[in-house]
Amino acid sequence: MTFVPIQIHDYVKKHLKRNPGTRAAELTEQLLSALDDYKAGHRCSNCGAPIWVIGASQVGRMCFTCITGEADPSSDYEIAEACDKLKAPLSRKAR
Ligand SMILES: [Zn+2]
Numbered sequence: 001m002t003f004v005p006i007q008i009h010d011y012v013k014k015h016l017k018r019n020p021g022t023r024a025a026e027l028t029e030q031l032l033s034a035l036d037d038y039k040a041g042h043r044c045s046n047c048g049a050p051i052w053v054i055g056a057s058q059v060g061r062m063c064f065t066c067i068t069g070e071a072d073p074s075s076d077y078e079i080a081e082a083c084d085k086l087k088a089p090l091s092r093k094a095r
Pocket of ligand 1: 044045046047048049062063064065066067
């Protein structure tokens with residue numbers, strides 16, 4: 001799994017260019033909230049894999065594969081802090 005790392009504010013800028021109707025503050029909030037979930041060790045509600053912060057910010061706590069149906073995120077963005085899925089935190093509850 002290799003994502004293209006991106007900072008939240010850079011991603012928000014890109015997203016806004018493609019989706020002019022989006023409000024930056026709202027998107028930033030959604031991303032921060034999903035990143036918090038990731039850091040707290042929440043996993044995909046479907047399969048238990050680490051969540052994809054960018055996707056999860058829009059559709060809920062799920063991993064890249066469950067959101068997109070693709071196995072390999074070769075050219076998809078992920079928030080830099082959450083890129084290394086092998087080191088993803090795991091909440092004590094999930095163990
Ligand atoms: Zn999943």
